[in-house]
Amino acid sequence: MTMPANGGADRRTDSVLTALSSTPVPVGNMDANGTVPVPVNSNYGLRLSPKKDHKPENYEDFQSEFSPLLFSALERHLPPNLLNAPREVKFNHMLDILRRYWNEGERRRVKQHSLYRERIMSSYQPLYRELYELNPSSFFVPSFINAFMANDDVSRNQSIRNIMSEPVPGVLTFDMLLPDFCSKMLAEVENYEKWIMETKSATIRPNTMNKFGVVLDDFGMEPMLEKLIEDFIRDISKIFFIDVGGYALDSHHGFVVEYGVDRDLELGFHVDDSEVTLNVCLGKQFAGGELYFRGVRCEKHMHTESQPEEIFEYSHVPGRAVIHRGRHRHGARPTTAGNRVNLLIWCRSAVFRELRKHMNESTTRWCGECQREKRERLDRAVAEKKEELMWNRILRLR
Numbered sequence: 001m002t003m004p005a006n007g008g009a010d011r012r013t014d015s016v017l018t019a020l021s022s023t024p025v026p027v028g029n030m031d032a033n034g035t036v037p038v039p040v041n042s043n044y045g046l047r048l049s050p051k052k053d054h055k056p057e058n059y060e061d062f063q064s065e066f067s068p069l070l071f072s073a074l075e076r077h078l079p080p081n082l083l084n085a086p087r088e089v090k091f092n093h094m095l096d097i098l099r100r101y102w103n104e105g106e107r108r109r110v111k112q113h114s115l116y117r118e119r120i121m122s123s124y125q126p127l128y129r130e131l132y133e134l135n136p137s138s139f140f141v142p143s144f145i146n147a148f149m150a151n152d153d154v155s156r157n158q159s160i161r162n163i164m165s166e167p168v169p170g171v172l173t174f175d176m177l178l179p180d181f182c183s184k185m186l187a188e189v190e191n192y193e194k195w196i197m198e199t200k201s202a203t204i205r206p207n208t209m210n211k212f213g214v215v216l217d218d219f220g221m222e223p224m225l226e227k228l229i230e231d232f233i234r235d236i237s238k239i240f241f242i243d244v245g246g247y248a249l250d251s252h253h254g255f256v257v258e259y260g261v262d263r264d265l266e267l268g269f270h271v272d273d274s275e276v277t278l279n280v281c282l283g284k285q286f287a288g289g290e291l292y293f294r295g296v297r298c299e300k301h302m303h304t305e306s307q308p309e310e311i312f313e314y315s316h317v318p319g320r321a322v323i324h325r326g327r328h329r330h331g332a333r334p335t336t337a338g339n340r341v342n343l344l345i346w347c348r349s350a351v352f353r354e355l356r357k358h359m360n361e362s363t364t365r366w367c368g369e370c371q372r373e374k375r376e377r378l379d380r381a382v383a384e385k386k387e388e389l390m391w392n393r394i395l396r397l398r
């Protein structure tokens with residue numbers, strides 16, 4: 001879908017809203033040509049981190065369309081109550097998961113993508129190897145690290161709340177990255193792009209709406225980003241975004257976007273294919289590029305009007321992060337001078353998406369329009385009741 005030049009930033013949002021790479025769960029994202037997917041690491045029914053000291057069984061004697069080795073590898077991810085179950089029970093559980101999520105087409109796409117990543121990682125030489133392993137003291141400003149230090153949940157939740165500004169409900173901003181980390185990351189991305197040019201490698205762009213930018217997970221940063229989510233983002237999401245599965249983020253899509261002259265100019269109005277999105281500005285110097293927000297919406301209310309209190313504009317500052325629900329409608333205004341580069345992590349929860357399918361909700365707690373309709377229904381009911389009571393009183397007085 002094409003975006004209007006103003007990014008659809010007015011109050012009426014009618015048909016100008018796009019879901020960035022939004023596809024059914026589990027999802028993959030297409031490149032600009034819509035051909036190659038970003039892989040999915042959905043782990044519904046499985047634990048995210050493997051139980052390393054568990055010795056998996058051999059499944060050579062079981063027949064299925066999947067390699068027996070896959071079952072052995074997957075076994076360490078089984079939930080604790082199944083780890084020591086009979087071999088056949090474990091096999092059937094894993095087969096069920098694999099069949100539900102990996103149909104033939106998906107298997108082929110994931111295979112293609114993993115070959116793509118293997119090709120990159122076997123040949124690309126990183127500029128700063130230290131960026132590929134999470135090291136809080138050289139990545140983050142002290143205020144950010146300190147907020148996560150407390151041992152007990154109550155104090156940690158409070159210290160995390162203390163570093164947050166929430167200029168409009170559901171959009172939180174905080175200082176996060178050190179200038180040195182930002183400049184190294186910018187140089188690393190430049191280095192990777194230079195390598196792409198020199199080797200004439202095919203590139204998958206971050207999503208359908210960006211012609212520039214790169215996927216960090218593709219050239220070796222996936223484990224670092226996963227640790228960042230596990231150690232920091234999940235704690236934030238548990239506090240502020242529990243209603244969209246913030247307690248169970250289990251996969252991500254990490255990338256940088258680039259705006260300015262000779263790059264993308266702006267980003268149209270959209271929602272992300274994520275439960276929670278972290279967006280941090282890396283620099284450099286730029287004018288414009290503000291993010292505009294227009295309220296959170298469920299699928300049914302995606303194109304409804306924004307209320308005045310939902311309208312908010314945010315100016316990016318290098319090192320500072322914005323975190324919001326993926327369904328919080330937003331876009332980026334044109335970057336009118338210089339270059340703006342932002343790091344984004346679309347954090348997803350396959351568990352949450354799966355649960356929602358079975359919930360059959362008529363209203364969602366996090367959708368501004370569902371809540372507005374609910375308030376309206378309540379107001380109407382109260383007004384009707386008041387009128388009924390009033391008439392009862394009048395009739396009694398007669």
Ligand SMILES: O=C(O)CCC(=O)C(=O)O
Nearest residue numbers: 257267272279332342344
């Ligand atoms: O340019 C920005 O800061 C916003 C990027 C964004 O919303 C996205 O890539 O999903």
Ligand SMILES: [Fe+2]
Nearest residue numbers: 020271272330
């Ligand atoms: Fe976005």
